[in-house]
Amino acid sequence: MSGRTPGEQVTIADVARHAGVAASTVSYVLSGKRTISATTRSRVLASVRALGYHPHAGARALASRKANVIALVLPLRTGMQVPVVMRFATAVVTTARRHDHDVLLVTADEGPAGLHRIAGSALVDGVLLMDVELEDSRVPLLRELALPGVLIGHPADSTGLACVDLDFRRAGELCVEHLAAAGHRRVALLGAPAAVYDRGTGFAHRTRAGVRAAAGRLGVDAVTRPCEEGPAAVRHDLEALLADHPDVTGLVVQNESAVGPVLATLPLLGRRVPRDVSVVAICPDELAEQSGLTCVPVPAEEVGRQAVALLMRRLNGEPVPEVTLLEPHLTVRDTSGGTGR
Amino acid sequence: MSGRTPGEQVTIADVARHAGVAASTVSYVLSGKRTISATTRSRVLASVRALGYHPHAGARALASRKANVIALVLPLRTGMQVPVVMRFATAVVTTARRHDHDVLLVTADEGPAGLHRIAGSALVDGVLLMDVELEDSRVPLLRELALPGVLIGHPADSTGLACVDLDFRRAGELCVEHLAAAGHRRVALLGAPAAVYDRGTGFAHRTRAGVRAAAGRLGVDAVTRPCEEGPAAVRHDLEALLADHPDVTGLVVQNESAVGPVLATLPLLGRRVPRDVSVVAICPDELAEQSGLTCVPVPAEEVGRQAVALLMRRLNGEPVPEVTLLEPHLTVRDTSGGTGR
DNA sequence: CTCGTCCGTCGAAGCGCTTCGACGGACGAG
DNA sequence: CTCGTCCGTCGAAGCGCTTCGACGGACGAG
Numbered sequence: 001m002s003g004r005t006p007g008e009q010v011t012i013a014d015v016a017r018h019a020g021v022a023a024s025t026v027s028y029v030l031s032g033k034r035t036i037s038a039t040t041r042s043r044v045l046a047s048v049r050a051l052g053y054h055p056h057a058g059a060r061a062l063a064s065r066k067a068n069v070i071a072l073v074l075p076l077r078t079g080m081q082v083p084v085v086m087r088f089a090t091a092v093v094t095t096a097r098r099h100d101h102d103v104l105l106v107t108a109d110e111g112p113a114g115l116h117r118i119a120g121s122a123l124v125d126g127v128l129l130m131d132v133e134l135e136d137s138r139v140p141l142l143r144e145l146a147l148p149g150v151l152i153g154h155p156a157d158s159t160g161l162a163c164v165d166l167d168f169r170r171a172g173e174l175c176v177e178h179l180a181a182a183g184h185r186r187v188a189l190l191g192a193p194a195a196v197y198d199r200g201t202g203f204a205h206r207t208r209a210g211v212r213a214a215a216g217r218l219g220v221d222a223v224t225r226p227c228e229e230g231p232a233a234v235r236h237d238l239e240a241l242l243a244d245h246p247d248v249t250g251l252v253v254q255n256e257s258a259v260g261p262v263l264a265t266l267p268l269l270g271r272r273v274p275r276d277v278s279v280v281a282i283c284p285d286e287l288a289e290q291s292g293l294t295c296v297p298v299p300a301e302e303v304g305r306q307a308v309a310l311l312m313r314r315l316n317g318e319p320v321p322e323v324t325l326l327e328p329h330l331t332v333r334d335t336s337g338g339t340g341r
Numbered sequence: 342m343s344g345r346t347p348g349e350q351v352t353i354a355d356v357a358r359h360a361g362v363a364a365s366t367v368s369y370v371l372s373g374k375r376t377i378s379a380t381t382r383s384r385v386l387a388s389v390r391a392l393g394y395h396p397h398a399g400a401r402a403l404a405s406r407k408a409n410v411i412a413l414v415l416p417l418r419t420g421m422q423v424p425v426v427m428r429f430a431t432a433v434v435t436t437a438r439r440h441d442h443d444v445l446l447v448t449a450d451e452g453p454a455g456l457h458r459i460a461g462s463a464l465v466d467g468v469l470l471m472d473v474e475l476e477d478s479r480v481p482l483l484r485e486l487a488l489p490g491v492l493i494g495h496p497a498d499s500t501g502l503a504c505v506d507l508d509f510r511r512a513g514e515l516c517v518e519h520l521a522a523a524g525h526r527r528v529a530l531l532g533a534p535a536a537v538y539d540r541g542t543g544f545a546h547r548t549r550a551g552v553r554a555a556a557g558r559l560g561v562d563a564v565t566r567p568c569e570e571g572p573a574a575v576r577h578d579l580e581a582l583l584a585d586h587p588d589v590t591g592l593v594v595q596n597e598s599a600v601g602p603v604l605a606t607l608p609l610l611g612r613r614v615p616r617d618v619s620v621v622a623i624c625p626d627e628l629a630e631q632s633g634l635t636c637v638p639v640p641a642e643e644v645g646r647q648a649v650a651l652l653m654r655r656l657n658g659e660p661v662p663e664v665t666l667l668e669p670h671l672t673v674r675d676t677s678g679g680t681g682r
Numbered sequence: 683c684t685c686g687t688c689c690g691t692c693g694a695a696g697c698g699c700t701t702c703g704a705c706g707g708a709c710g711a712g
Numbered sequence: 713c714t715c716g717t718c719c720g721t722c723g724a725a726g727c728g729c730t731t732c733g734a735c736g737g738a739c740g741a742g
Contacts, residue, residue, distance in 0.1 A: 352729085354729095365729095365731075369731095400730090401729055402729090404731080406730095
């Protein structure tokens with residue numbers, strides 16, 4: 001179609017020759033950094049299309065000192081909410097593309113050395129860090145490297161950083177407020193696996209704090225306990241919870257893999273939902289929708305979009321807020337209701 | 342520590358000066374493309390470490406005509422097996438790093454234009470294409486662009502390509518053989534969502550073909566039907582299946598999200614597992630392990646490793662087989678057994 | 683002892699882009 | 713009509729690397 005041999009790089013010089021202008025003019029047409037007459041512009045753009053020109057990414061990065069690539073540092077460890085991560089990643093890629101950036105996938109197990117390498121080699125202009133822990137070793141490194149970064153979740157000390165997250169504390173409060181308003185006086189949080197709390201992962205700790213705070217404020221009894229993954233483990237943890245606290249009538253679940261098993265197990269333990277026990281989850285909305293579950297959705301896409309938008313503003317040298325918390329909302333479905341007690 | 346201002350690029354010239362050699366010598370030490378004396382080599386490497394040198398990725402790409410980056414083109418559509426995708430992605434990144442390559446994340450919704458852009462801008466040296474359909478529009482494009490690629494799954498025409506996949510046909514056969522050997526004469530495949538078959542996705546079609554082939558060969562009745570996602574949908578589809586075919590005693594499940602609901606629903610329909618109905622799944626092994634499920638594991642990591650290894654061989658100009666099928670294995674657990682009939 | 687070979691290193695060129703300074707020419711002000 | 717301004721374009725330099733050819737010098741063969 002274009003007549004060129006596939007695989008051969010079309011250069012800016014080819015375009016310039018084809019359009020009868022200087023290479024710098026082509027560059028200015030493409031970047032818009034200088035005014036170019038309408039006729040020249042359209043001639044150049046026609047040549048770009050005719051030749052199927054794409055600027056060489058490496059050459060561009062070298063000359064402009066911008067890679068137009070951001071890194072997405074993913075965790076991929078036990079207890080991560082996998083579908084949430086995927087939807088988040090999609091939103092990140094899509095939004096980044098809209099800002100003319102690509103996304104490099106980095107796994108956390110390369111650790112701080114990975115950040116060093118990526119920053120040192122100018123492979124990326126900035127990073128998105130997921131699954132940030134309260135005391136995260138990568139955070140000081142980010143500061144030291146002067147590498148623009150946006151964190152998903154937030155560490156204990158967020159000075160000089162940019163963090164985006166659902167307001168999990170508020171989400172925990174919302175769940176308890178909803179249950180309390182329906183008359184529940186004893187509630188329980190069935191949370192993430194113990195390892196997640198041990199790592200000091202922010203969302204788990206903050207949710208728990210929110211549940212406790214709201215319970216304290218509203219005069220509700222609240223117990224909280226971790227929950228391991230897998231149907232058998234969930235069932236076991238739920239049974240243990242109800243054995244220790246048989247009078248719990250409101251359940252907050254923050255563990256994707258537990259949602260299905262919890263709803264399946266409760267009837268077997270003689271608890272009908274929502275008549276005997278109300279269940280509220282903090283989880284992806286589709287998951288909740290499938291089961292008619294009352295929930296506070298985790299807005300993965302929105303977090304991804306916001307994170308990229310913030311990073312782009314940082315890359316442009318604009319100031320950004322240290323902490324951006326997304327307001328949670330509770331969607332009422334079939335698994336929560338009043339209590340007879 | 343290193344004494345340099347953070348964010349300032351350390352260049353090969355800095356290293357050369359520090360070590361008292363020419364820049365080209367540093368380059369040769371790092372690439373190993375010419376013999377360098379042991380003393381020079383160690384002096385250079387010491388300087389590299391002292392200065393914290395990382396070669397500028399763009400400059401390297403420009404000069405060497407290699408980006409040392411591969412693209413991972415992910416689907417992210419309905420019916421994809423999300424955890425499998427994640428584990429696959431991790432294996433890809435890890436293996437690529439071992440070959441000194443990074444991974445660019447591309448979503449399929451950028452479509453063929455994305456491949457054009459990526460190839461044209463020399464951002465990547467090759468691509469890994471996931472979720473390949475039997476008639477995939479990206480496949481001819483790959484050929485046209487002369488862009489080295491490895492496909493996960495395989496299209497109808499694999500001429501000149503490199504495809505890696507679990508041998509899903511054989512996996513389907515294995516499941517039926519296992520059930521037949523245990524005495525089951527009527528089996529059913531509860532498969533992927535209908536949309537997945539409609540798209541012509543290879544793994545779904547091949548599994549179904551394998552189930553049918555083995556059933557025919559062994560004189561077993563086999564019915565196959567798609568299964569939508571979500572507990573309610575799964576339950577509905579399973580009930581419909583058993584209503585139409587009440588004498589089915591062997592169930593093959595190829596749908597991650599259906600595994601839990603199927604095991605939860607069967608007892609409610611009066612079928613104990615494995616006494617009344619044996620269940621065999623094709624799914625990630627952890628998922629099966631959690632439920633004590635007999636299964637043919639989908640070896641996501643192994644597929645990822647193989648795919649990267651093949652791509653690296655292609656990038657080195659070595660010949661690679663058109664189709665690489667991984668041999669499936671059946672792991673017997675608690676959900677399958679003999680039948681009384 | 684001499685010559686050829688080859689090992690180890692160097693310098694220069696070039697990869698494809700961006701950006702800076704310069705410079706015609708059009709056009710408006712006086 | 714003249715001069716100054718500014719718009720639109722050009723050419724050159726430079727980004728940091730790899731790679732090629734060249735060339736000392738050591739060393740072995742004769």
